[in-house]
Amino acid sequence: MQKHTIMVCDHIHESGLKMLESQPDINYINAADLPKDELLKVVGQADVVITRSSTEINEAFLNAATNLKALVRAGVGVDNVDIDGCSKRGIIVMNVPTANTIAAVELTMAHMLGCMRSFPYAHNHLKLERVWKREKWYGYELKDKKLGIIGFGNIGSRVGKRAKAFEMDVITYDPYINPSKATDLGIEYTTNFDDILACDIITIHTPKTQETIGIIGKKEIDKMKEGVVLINCARGGLYDEEALYEGLKNGKIRFAGIDVFVKEPATDNPLLDLDNITVTPHLGANTHESQYKIATQAAQQALDAARGISYPNALNLPIRENEIPDFVKPYLDLMQKIGFLAAQANRGAIKSLKIVGEGEIGEFVESLATFATVGALKESLGETINYVNADFVAKERGIDVVKVSSPTAGAYKSIIRLRLTTDKEVIEISGTIFNDDVQRIVEINGFTLDVEPKGRMILFKNTDVPGVIGDVGQILAKYNVNIADFRLGRDKSGLALAVILVDNDVSEEVLKELDALKASIYVKYVIL
Numbered sequence: 001m002q003k004h005t006i007m008v009c010d011h012i013h014e015s016g017l018k019m020l021e022s023q024p025d026i027n028y029i030n031a032a033d034l035p036k037d038e039l040l041k042v043v044g045q046a047d048v049v050i051t052r053s054s055t056e057i058n059e060a061f062l063n064a065a066t067n068l069k070a071l072v073r074a075g076v077g078v079d080n081v082d083i084d085g086c087s088k089r090g091i092i093v094m095n096v097p098t099a100n101t102i103a104a105v106e107l108t109m110a111h112m113l114g115c116m117r118s119f120p121y122a123h124n125h126l127k128l129e130r131v132w133k134r135e136k137w138y139g140y141e142l143k144d145k146k147l148g149i150i151g152f153g154n155i156g157s158r159v160g161k162r163a164k165a166f167e168m169d170v171i172t173y174d175p176y177i178n179p180s181k182a183t184d185l186g187i188e189y190t191t192n193f194d195d196i197l198a199c200d201i202i203t204i205h206t207p208k209t210q211e212t213i214g215i216i217g218k219k220e221i222d223k224m225k226e227g228v229v230l231i232n233c234a235r236g237g238l239y240d241e242e243a244l245y246e247g248l249k250n251g252k253i254r255f256a257g258i259d260v261f262v263k264e265p266a267t268d269n270p271l272l273d274l275d276n277i278t279v280t281p282h283l284g285a286n287t288h289e290s291q292y293k294i295a296t297q298a299a300q301q302a303l304d305a306a307r308g309i310s311y312p313n314a315l316n317l318p319i320r321e322n323e324i325p326d327f328v329k330p331y332l333d334l335m336q337k338i339g340f341l342a343a344q345a346n347r348g349a350i351k352s353l354k355i356v357g358e359g360e361i362g363e364f365v366e367s368l369a370t371f372a373t374v375g376a377l378k379e380s381l382g383e384t385i386n387y388v389n390a391d392f393v394a395k396e397r398g399i400d401v402v403k404v405s406s407p408t409a410g411a412y413k414s415i416i417r418l419r420l421t422t423d424k425e426v427i428e429i430s431g432t433i434f435n436d437d438v439q440r441i442v443e444i445n446g447f448t449l450d451v452e453p454k455g456r457m458i459l460f461k462n463t464d465v466p467g468v469i470g471d472v473g474q475i476l477a478k479y480n481v482n483i484a485d486f487r488l489g490r491d492k493s494g495l496a497l498a499v500i501l502v503d504n505d506v507s508e509e510v511l512k513e514l515d516a517l518k519a520s521i522y523v524k525y526v527i528l
């Protein structure tokens, strides 16, 4: 039995570990307790890894992970993963997007309440210092305060709902959502960031991207109300930490609730020296319920990926299987075969690929191009080319990939065409699907045909003179090569192209003999 290795690089709930341990085809390695430099020495064994935010998936990791095919981030944020680096290497990156939503939402509410009532400070005063001083701990209420939410996705929107239950006035800024997502909940939607800066409390729930790093800095804090409260349970660095420190120190920011830091573990962070901040060590996802869900989902995703079954929540696959209509799938499969066929029939350094989708299939030309590229490069790169790295590899090799779509397809409902140009020649192949799933090559280099693309195929171009078919048949018979199907295309200039499907392997000797026929223009042999 072929065994796949799944390595767990960070601590996940034992429910997920048990799922991995119990699989006969899985070699499971728990490397969560290894120091990260030690991890690099063993990660080369892994086909699939499961990680959390504590493992940096950078160049050094990827260079060490020589067998890695897929990575499961057991959580939401992938700012610790070099996704481009993974894509270049054909590594599929998945996350587990919603399993920790509630945990993060509730921690955000806890921080908000903690900030309003100085909860941890009052607690420590009594518990650690044994001081009973009720008048020292007057707090503030959430009711009637205005909450500004930056980022209204899974977490932000649920924070909004809960804030409404506290009778807060809520406004959100998220340029990427349909405003009705907020307004349907009675939450104001704004495209003016200053509306957020004018709030009593501000919380952020965006991913960490070039656009959101430092989205709150000194300039923004200057515009805020005196005594504003800031919450960050999303990612360190969304609030510029120096500006946050300054604002807390000079009292412009009355209080902050912070779960995440630029550098973690954050035991040396100057923010910890302040006494108007509540901090937690990146606990947003750390509830029993959420970690159980994340670990079991991550383990299942890792198992499916290791076995090549599916890649749920893949972030760098250009095509999401569940978003592709059923009628498109056989065209994609056919396009990959056409790419493979074309590259075998026209060996050499590929210069360009022109992918055309006509008719209904036209709008899926991007996906057709990915499949054509995989097919065309499979001849030279074998299994190292896949749907994740196809675009990168084509670019790296200087292959010009041209995509054309047209709403009409002549006599067909849809037709797909590939023109593959190498340093030697050009080949053009077109295909279509009949009766929903019957694949057919309908044209090769201008010759109209009707061939099922499968198995061993001889392409024989010749001058269209009497006796050629008989000669070809005789040679194949002489070498015990059985003909399964013989399709002929002819053109007006007196040339013909035969596509001969055969049951047995065809040797060089046979091909040479066919090519030696007087009528022969070329002989090509391909295997699909």
Ligand SMILES: NC(=O)c1ccc[n+]([C@@H]2O[C@H](COP(=O)([O-])OP(=O)(O)OC[C@H]3O[C@@H](n4cnc5c(N)ncnc54)[C@H](O)[C@@H]3O)[C@@H](O)[C@H]2O)c1
Residues within 6 Å of the ligand: 076, 077, 078, 097, 100, 101, 104, 150, 151, 152, 153, 154, 155, 156, 173, 174, 175, 176, 177, 205, 206, 207, 208, 211, 212, 233, 234, 235, 259, 260, 282, 283, 284, 285, 286
């Ligand atoms: N502290 C924790 O342990 C913890 C736990 C879970 C999630 N998180 C983090 O919380 C964040 C949100 O997670 P989610 O599950 O809600 O993600 P999500 O993808 O559901 O929502 C993110 C939202 O941010 C919006 N957004 C993106 N760029 C924006 C911008 N420039 N301005 C305003 N809005 C923008 C998106 O449109 C989206 O609606 C992520 O950074 C995630 O890593 C942290």
Ligand SMILES: O=C(O)[C@H](O)COP(=O)(O)O
Residues within 6 Å of the ligand: 052, 053, 054, 074, 075, 076, 077, 078, 100, 234, 282, 284, 285, 286
């Ligand atoms: O993005 C996330 O899912 C959270 O920040 C949780 O990260 P963690 O798995 O490292 O706790």
